[in-house]
Amino acid sequence: MPIYRSERWFQAGLALFFIVMGIIMLVPMLHVIALSLSDSHHATTGHIGLLPQGFTLDSYKKIMGETRIWRSLGVTVYITVLGTLISLFFTSTLAYALSRPRMPGKPLIMKGIVITFIFSVPLIPYFLTVNSLHMLNTLWSIMLPTALGAFNVIIMKTFFQGLSSEIFDAGSIDGCSEFGIFYRLAIPLSKPVFATIGLFHAVGQWNSYFYALIFIRSKELYPIQIVLRGMIVNADMAGWVVNVDTTYSAETLQAGVIIVAILPIVAVYPFLQKYFVKGAYVGSLKE
Amino acid sequence: MLRKLQSNAPLALFIIALPGMLHFIIFKYVPLLGNVIAFQKYDMFRGISGSLWVGLDHFVTMFQYADFANILKNTVILSFYRLVFAFPAPLLLALLLNEIIHTTFKRTVQTVLYFPHFLSWVIVGGIFIRLLHFDGMVNDLLSLFGLERTYWLQQVAYFRTILVTSGIWKEAGWGTIIYLAAIAGVNPNLYEAAMVDGANRWQRMRHVTLPALMPAIIVLLLLRIGHLLDSGAEEVLMFSNPLVRNVAEVIDTYVYRVGLMDAQYSYTTAIGMFKSVVGFILIVGLNRLAKKTTGESIY
Numbered sequence: 073m074p075i076y077r078s079e080r081w082f083q084a085g086l087a088l089f090f091i092v093m094g095i096i097m098l099v100p101m102l103h104v105i106a107l108s109l110s111d112s113h114h115a116t117t118g119h120i121g122l123l124p125q126g127f128t129l130d131s132y133k134k135i136m137g138e139t140r141i142w143r144s145l146g147v148t149v150y151i152t153v154l155g156t157l158i159s160l161f162f163t164s165t166l167a168y169a170l171s172r173p174r175m176p177g178k179p180l181i182m183k184g185i186v187i188t189f190i191f192s193v194p195l196i197p198y199f200l201t202v203n204s205l206h207m208l209n210t211l212w213s214i215m216l217p218t219a220l221g222a223f224n225v226i227i228m229k230t231f232f233q234g235l236s237s238e239i240f241d242a243g244s245i246d247g248c249s250e251f252g253i254f255y256r257l258a259i260p261l262s263k264p265v266f267a268t269i270g271l272f273h274a275v276g277q278w279n280s281y282f283y284a285l286i287f288i289r290s291k292e293l294y295p296i297q298i299v300l301r302g303m304i305v306n307a308d309m310a311g312w313v314v315n316v317d318t319t320y321s322a323e324t325l326q327a328g329v330i331i332v333a334i335l336p337i338v339a340v341y342p343f344l345q346k347y348f349v350k351g352a353y354v355g356s357l358k359e
Numbered sequence: 360m361l362r363k364l365q366s367n368a369p370l371a372l373f374i375i376a377l378p379g380m381l382h383f384i385i386f387k388y389v390p391l392l393g394n395v396i397a398f399q400k401y402d403m404f405r406g407i408s409g410s411l412w413v414g415l416d417h418f419v420t421m422f423q424y425a426d427f428a429n430i431l432k433n434t435v436i437l438s439f440y441r442l443v444f445a446f447p448a449p450l451l452l453a454l455l456l457n458e459i460i461h462t463t464f465k466r467t468v469q470t471v472l473y474f475p476h477f478l479s480w481v482i483v484g485g486i487f488i489r490l491l492h493f494d495g496m497v498n499d500l501l502s503l504f505g506l507e508r509t510y511w512l513q514q515v516a517y518f519r520t521i522l523v524t525s526g527i528w529k530e531a532g533w534g535t536i537i538y539l540a541a542i543a544g545v546n547p548n549l550y551e552a553a554m555v556d557g558a559n560r561w562q563r564m565r566h567v568t569l570p571a572l573m574p575a576i577i578v579l580l581l582l583r584i585g586h587l588l589d590s591g592a593e594e595v596l597m598f599s600n601p602l603v604r605n606v607a608e609v610i611d612t613y614v615y616r617v618g619l620m621d622a623q624y625s626y627t628t629a630i631g632m633f634k635s636v637v638g639f640i641l642i643v644g645l646n647r648l649a650k651k652t653t654g655e656s657i658y
Contacts, residue, residue, distance in 0.1 A: 082458070082560070083459070083460060083461070086455060086458055086459055087459075087461075087464065089455065090455070090456075090459070090464075090468045093452075093468070093471075093472065094467075094468060094471045094472070096528070097471050097472060097474065097475060097528070097532070098471065100486045100487070100490055100528075101486065103486075103489070103490065103496050104485075104486055104489060107489065116494075117494070119494070119499050120496070121496065121499070161378070162378055162379045162382050163379070165375050165376060165378055165379050166376050166378070166379025166380065166382075166383075167379075168375060168376075169372045169373070169375045169376030169379075170376065172368075172372050174368045174369050174372060175369065175372040175373070175376065176369045176372070176373055177373075181376070181380065184383065184388075185383065186658075188383070188387045189582075190585060190638075190639065190642060191391060191635055191639070192586070192589065192635070192638075193386070193387055193390045193391065194390055194391065194393070194394055194628060194631040194632065194635065195611075195614050195615065195618065195619070195627075195631060196393075196396070196614065196618045196619070196624050196627055196628040196631060197389075197390040197391070197392075197393025197394055197396065197628060197631075198386075198390040198393075199619060200390075200393055200396070200403075200624065201385070201386065201389050201390050201393060203403075204406075205385075216386075217386040219382065220379060220382045220383060220386070225379070244368075249368075249371055250368050250371035250372050250375060251371060251375065254375060275477050278479070279477075279478070279479030279480075279481075279482075280479070280593075281479060281480070281481050281593065282592055282593045282596075285596075286615070286619055297479050297481045297482075300481050300482070300485065301481045301484075301597070304481065304484065304485045304488060304597075305484070305596070305597060305600075323489070326485060326489070327489065330482055330485045330486065333479070333481075333482055334478060334482060337477050337478065341474065341477065344477065345470060345473070348473075348536075
């Protein structure tokens, strides 16, 4: 089909629109990067745009020298890695069983899962449940209750159903039990969906702060998001020793911690992107 | 025993599913049943079985309380803004994205638009708070044009705009995925037939793409409305401060603040229940309406 002149104008207009949109998406982040790399004098008097003024790495040096940042990063890595493994265990076992034709009570269980889409879990009773399991102020309270979600189960179940059933039948003829089929056949064949759900969950775990806010009391157990929130919302800068003569300020430190908390997301984003469109697509079919 | 288990596939499958099912029961259904404390004077040390039953007292208190009217109003207004501005944003973006011919450019744009979805609300809040600071970049830009600097975050008038705008910034790009997937599923013959019939771009969008998107739009809209009274505590808590509390207090933050911080468990559970019941009625009612008028429904 020839490209008409009007089409070319339309495409140019679209390109312009999306370039503006892209700038709107990127400018806030560039600004925060610039702020984190500026010195306190320029940062406090404001007026930093997209380029650092009075370039210095001092706020990062200060952040990297703080045990609370390292500790909270450690906590976050821990809850992300272990929480994701726990989540994959619960999600894959349930999804696998539900994908098999001989699973007893399947329609009822599926209904039970879909209902949780409509009724969100009430906050106070949820809190009291976690409390009565003696998980308050432990990292289990952030990792365990959030491990299983209806959406992920449905995505995984759809994936397992898409695997060729002949392989499973062959496995069972060769004397594999259901456990064996799950462990030896289903899991190795399902790396893409494990990666998708795993990455989704990992990002969610890395990012969530609300459950940590309600369940975690000890400062030693604070994830990075809670520490960062303290700095931003409560202006909790006590102990950061921001003097007049330092080259970092409250502003540049906040910006620096924001960047530190974004970096891991930036690092996994290319891998995420490979998988998420498929995952979201499967989800949208079923929703 | 093990041999028997191996030959009994349904039992084995049930055992495989057991951890997941128990998880659902403990962390989804037990809290749902825990809603009964809304009818009690719940005492943490006595538990549900030992606490006094008070019937509908908490619901009566709730409706008489002026605070409740205010948080309900704030919640509904915020939801309404989101419905009007945030809900159509991904749809419009997806329709426009779909028109881009150049594949590499399209992919690049998508990569950039999706990214903010993966940032936490603490980070998005932090970024916006920095931008909107009195000495921040937004005010710098405005003063370039000779406009006055404003304390955006401290003013009641801007709170909802900030919340809805940052939400759009974070989620609009991501929301396009579902629509793009639906568009990708449209039979290309339909477009060719429309073009042969002389349909222009606008007519093709109106008569081919939009009808194809209708199921997705209706399902998403129903789910959105079913969660009309959910405001997202994570995001509201990032932007609320004592100066804007009057408009920033929504059901979710109220339940968090009064329920958890002040340990008013029963009263706020009643409010939470009110929220779910309204959501349930809306979703069931609108689902029926949608089924009747458009043939689409979520169940």
